[in-house]
Amino acid sequence: MKILVDENMPYARELFSRTGEVVAVPGRPVPTGALNDADALMVRSVTKVNEALLGGKGIKFVGTATAGTDHVDEDFLARAGIGFSAAPGCNAIAVVEYVFSALLMLAERDGFQLRDRTVGIVGVGNVGGRLQKRLEALGIKTLLCDPPRADRGDAGEFHSLEKLVAEADVLTFHTPLHKAGPYRTLHLADETLLQALKPDSILINACRGPVVDNAALLRVLQQRRDLSVVLDVWEPEPDLNVALLERVDIGTPHIAGYTLEGKARGTTQVFEAWTRFIGQAQQVELETLLPAPEFGCITLRGPLDQPTLKRLAHLVYDVRRDDAPLRKVAGQPGEFDRLRKQYLERREWSSLRVECDNADAAALLQQLGFNAVHQPA
Numbered sequence: 001m002k003i004l005v006d007e008n009m010p011y012a013r014e015l016f017s018r019t020g021e022v023v024a025v026p027g028r029p030v031p032t033g034a035l036n037d038a039d040a041l042m043v044r045s046v047t048k049v050n051e052a053l054l055g056g057k058g059i060k061f062v063g064t065a066t067a068g069t070d071h072v073d074e075d076f077l078a079r080a081g082i083g084f085s086a087a088p089g090c091n092a093i094a095v096v097e098y099v100f101s102a103l104l105m106l107a108e109r110d111g112f113q114l115r116d117r118t119v120g121i122v123g124v125g126n127v128g129g130r131l132q133k134r135l136e137a138l139g140i141k142t143l144l145c146d147p148p149r150a151d152r153g154d155a156g157e158f159h160s161l162e163k164l165v166a167e168a169d170v171l172t173f174h175t176p177l178h179k180a181g182p183y184r185t186l187h188l189a190d191e192t193l194l195q196a197l198k199p200d201s202i203l204i205n206a207c208r209g210p211v212v213d214n215a216a217l218l219r220v221l222q223q224r225r226d227l228s229v230v231l232d233v234w235e236p237e238p239d240l241n242v243a244l245l246e247r248v249d250i251g252t253p254h255i256a257g258y259t260l261e262g263k264a265r266g267t268t269q270v271f272e273a274w275t276r277f278i279g280q281a282q283q284v285e286l287e288t289l290l291p292a293p294e295f296g297c298i299t300l301r302g303p304l305d306q307p308t309l310k311r312l313a314h315l316v317y318d319v320r321r322d323d324a325p326l327r328k329v330a331g332q333p334g335e336f337d338r339l340r341k342q343y344l345e346r347r348e349w350s351s352l353r354v355e356c357d358n359a360d361a362a363a364l365l366q367q368l369g370f371n372a373v374h375q376p377a
């Protein structure tokens, strides 16, 4: 069995080699010669998986270690009888912590309390749902928009996108990219929506670039100085609009989901799916793969207020770490992908044990995903 894996997929070699020969290849573009005698292909979002890539080859299974699947022509795979699995939810915590890092930084910069703001979440799945829970744990009001879930009759209070635009101080997008169909998200944030955002509001896109019309956003930002914008994803990638990057408050190279835990979960999810596909089902405990975190344990004395949460969160991950390098190299060929390939190790909040002498602080930090314990003084 020969298995091609994207070279940007941690733990792929050690896991997939349990089932055959592993060859690591670049994802953009995949060297097509390598596909000739391969049985399986494991990709990330940078690889377009379609008939042009796989037609006439012997690939029997494709795994994508990602939440999004818009780079995969699933109809073609079904027609060609090729097995397929994605990794739903693998990096949802990472994206939530990216959004928190950005909001805590903007709140400190502009001197506001997040508790006084309403956050509109568009797309309430693995990312949006976890974001809602953590925001609400902090007493922050959320407004939810998810027409597919509303139409299915899922529990929860869902609103129209228009209501979120009219009432939210922060509007954050966590939908898949649907280019057509009843739940189309291509340019969901168009010029009309962007012009209608509340004064001084914050726009965040950490799902797929084309969900926000980037050309329209640049035009709007040239007129509206009041908006703050956080973009992790761009239209197009990797050749983002440098003029837009210069206008946004935080701009990063599609790394919101790039915690070590998030990437490792993605690899293990597709590995487990592959082993089921070949009839040799295996399960992997994430903890057995991950190294000990750089910061093991910290003591927190007293209650948890917003500045303290910001310092704690930024001890683990500060989004500005990824903003500055992108600004430095934007526009240079190959640099967007290089920043993603040579990504500095980043961990999730759960990697930090926080010993609190205050019981309320410990309980809240646990709800927020830290490994917090109450240790009375």
Ligand SMILES: NC(=O)c1ccc[n+]([C@@H]2O[C@H](COP(=O)([O-])OP(=O)(O)OC[C@H]3O[C@@H](n4cnc5c(N)ncnc54)[C@H](O)[C@@H]3O)[C@@H](O)[C@H]2O)c1
Pocket (backbone or CB within 6 Å): 067, 068, 069, 088, 089, 090, 091, 092, 095, 122, 123, 124, 125, 126, 127, 128, 145, 146, 147, 148, 149, 174, 175, 176, 177, 178, 183, 184, 185, 206, 207, 208, 232, 233, 254, 255, 256, 257, 258
């Ligand atoms: N920047 C990153 O690194 C990164 C990481 C993870 C995921 N993503 C992107 O974010 C997306 C969301 O991730 P997820 O794990 O929460 O996916 P998910 O599938 O769990 O959730 C997506 C939600 O969006 C909803 N939705 C679909 N169409 C909608 C519409 N027109 N309007 C409003 N809501 C709609 C769905 O019903 C679902 O509840 C992924 O599809 C992926 O493209 C990006």
Ligand SMILES: O=C(O)[C@H](O)[C@H](O)COP(=O)(O)O
Pocket (backbone or CB within 6 Å): 008, 044, 045, 046, 065, 066, 067, 068, 069, 091, 207, 254, 257
């Ligand atoms: O959809 C996702 O999971 C992420 O957007 C994606 O994983 C980003 O990383 P990439 O696959 O491009 O390495």
